[in-house]
Amino acid sequence: MKGLLVKDLRLMFTTKLVFVVIIMALLMSIFATDAPYILVLVGSLFSVSLVAMTCGNDEMNNVKAYLLTLPTSRRDYVIEKYLLTIVMMILSNVVMLTICLALAFKLGEPIDRLEIAINLGIGTIIGNVMAAAVLMLSIVFNSRIYRLVVAIIGGAVFLVAIGIKKFVITETFTMPQPILNAIEWMEQNPIETIGIFNIAAILLMVVSFVISLITINRKEF
Amino acid sequence: MLKIENIKKSYKGFQLDLSMEIENGSIVGLVGANGAGKSTLFKAILGIVHKESGKIYLNDKDITNLRTKDKELISVSMAEGFFPEAFNAKDIKATLKAMYKSFKSDWFDEKCRDFGLDMSKRMSDYSTGMKAKMKVIAALSHNSKLLILDEPTQGLDVVTREEISEMIRGYIDEDEERMVIISSHISSDIEKICDRIYMIDKGKEIINADTDVLISEYAIIRASEEEYKELDKNYILATKKDKYSYSCLTDKKNFYLENYPKLIIEKTTLDEMLIMMIKGDK
Numbered sequence: 001m002k003g004l005l006v007k008d009l010r011l012m013f014t015t016k017l018v019f020v021v022i023i024m025a026l027l028m029s030i031f032a033t034d035a036p037y038i039l040v041l042v043g044s045l046f047s048v049s050l051v052a053m054t055c056g057n058d059e060m061n062n063v064k065a066y067l068l069t070l071p072t073s074r075r076d077y078v079i080e081k082y083l084l085t086i087v088m089m090i091l092s093n094v095v096m097l098t099i100c101l102a103l104a105f106k107l108g109e110p111i112d113r114l115e116i117a118i119n120l121g122i123g124t125i126i127g128n129v130m131a132a133a134v135l136m137l138s139i140v141f142n143s144r145i146y147r148l149v150v151a152i153i154g155g156a157v158f159l160v161a162i163g164i165k166k167f168v169i170t171e172t173f174t175m176p177q178p179i180l181n182a183i184e185w186m187e188q189n190p191i192e193t194i195g196i197f198n199i200a201a202i203l204l205m206v207v208s209f210v211i212s213l214i215t216i217n218r219k220e221f
Numbered sequence: 222m223l224k225i226e227n228i229k230k231s232y233k234g235f236q237l238d239l240s241m242e243i244e245n246g247s248i249v250g251l252v253g254a255n256g257a258g259k260s261t262l263f264k265a266i267l268g269i270v271h272k273e274s275g276k277i278y279l280n281d282k283d284i285t286n287l288r289t290k291d292k293e294l295i296s297v298s299m300a301e302g303f304f305p306e307a308f309n310a311k312d313i314k315a316t317l318k319a320m321y322k323s324f325k326s327d328w329f330d331e332k333c334r335d336f337g338l339d340m341s342k343r344m345s346d347y348s349t350g351m352k353a354k355m356k357v358i359a360a361l362s363h364n365s366k367l368l369i370l371d372e373p374t375q376g377l378d379v380v381t382r383e384e385i386s387e388m389i390r391g392y393i394d395e396d397e398e399r400m401v402i403i404s405s406h407i408s409s410d411i412e413k414i415c416d417r418i419y420m421i422d423k424g425k426e427i428i429n430a431d432t433d434v435l436i437s438e439y440a441i442i443r444a445s446e447e448e449y450k451e452l453d454k455n456y457i458l459a460t461k462k463d464k465y466s467y468s469c470l471t472d473k474k475n476f477y478l479e480n481y482p483k484l485i486i487e488k489t490t491l492d493e494m495l496i497m498m499i500k501g502d503k
Contacts, residue, residue: 002319002320006316007304011308014305014309060306061305063303068269069292070317071292071293072320076289
């Protein structure tokens with residue numbers, strides 16, 4: 001597994017995507033007039049995108065098939081991808097949080113802990129859900145189908161968003177009382193809400209991990 | 222020893238059904254047309270595809286039960302499949318070093334230098350020949366017992382092919398327990414370095430013999446229609462009818478030389494044997 005980690009980390013730095021994001025974060029810091037809490041939100045997304053890029057790369061030119069001829073197993077391959085995602089999410093959140101706090105300190109602003117917690121929480125929810133979907137899809141399907149499935153899911157999410165906007169936000173749709181109560185509770189308890197959603201997202205990751213482990217053993221390359 | 226016993230793998234319109242043995246210290250060549258099953262066999266050995274039945278033993282150990290540690294005993298260069306194109310030799314070296322306990326770092330550097338491979342250049346910027354050399358260097362850069370080479374000389378010039386052949390010979394000379402299985406479309410390369418040759422077609426073995434036997438015993442008989450009628454067909458493997466004559470492949474050249482002195486009996490090549498076995502009547 002050490003070899004797979006080395007390969008993926010090298011690939012991340014070789015593609016220079018890491019540097020692009022760091023430069024963007026630094027630019028935001030230079031021109032910011034208040035603490036850019038958004039950086040904390042994008043940390044997880046950025047790390048998942050990097051791991052997804054390594055998955056896509058493995059599908060091209062039979063890289064994955066070659067890797068499985070080396071002293072590594074299919075199980076190691078799956079574990080490495082999920083482990084790398086978690087480590088990258090923690091690392092990028094730490095880096096983004098540091099930049100954010102340093103900027104708040106530089107600007108002499110009071111640190112808004114609630115804002116940080118909410119952004120961090122939402123970031124990890126989206127990151128976990130994205131990772132669960134992308135990693136599982138890249139392992140279950142071959143590259144062509146994988147791209148197609150991602151496109152279909154993306155399209156479906158887009159349509160659902162439009163639907164929600166049309167029926168929920170406009171007044172043509174009356175929401176059932178239990179949902180309205182739930183929304184009210186969420187507004188009053190943002191940290192608890194984010195915590196619950198995070199637990200659900202982590203469970204989704206666990207399910208995705210188990211499906212990936214089962215599926216990779218049946219696959220042929 | 223690598224022992225393959227009745228290995229079976231089916232795809233739509235194709236079935237691999239093979240048995241073979243590779244002795245320690247030997248180089249075995251696999252020859253066949255495109256789609257004959259060479260790569261499928263390699264993938265089955267390596268567990269990249271799941272075989273339907275049969276057993277594969279490496280030094281008496283069932284290869285399906287090989288642990289990650291045991292995979293260090295195998296070196297592979299695949300026709301399709303290698304490290305990402307964005308990688309340079311340094312990235313490849315770092316990854317292999319983390320993968321193999323017995324990785325020969327200095328040897329890797331030395332071979333890259335000898336072959337003129339720029340360590341900081343990306344694989345995507347390498348020529349076909351450079352990529353092929355890098356694949357073989359990567360495969361040989363650790364201590365293994367079995368070397369699997371799928372089309373290692375594809376697209377290479379004669380000088381580079383000779384250099385790669387030298388490396389393969391060097392690999393086997395270093396340790397008498399080592400063995401090599403190599404597939405190639407270039408039959409002259411196979412003929413030059415292999416001790417034994419397996420010809421396969423549609424997943425099945427059509428010829429299996431020592432290289433020196435193939436060279437000394439196999440021949441093409443050119444016969445007219447009358448000569449063909451008189452010919453003892455017991456040692457004819459395949460026959461191809463031309464416009465006014467017959468070409469027959471035999472594995473008993475001396476029998477026909479002694480009994481049919483007037484016949485034209487020509488030395489044959491691996492390519493010609495393969496064509497006769499695939500296209501000819503058996």
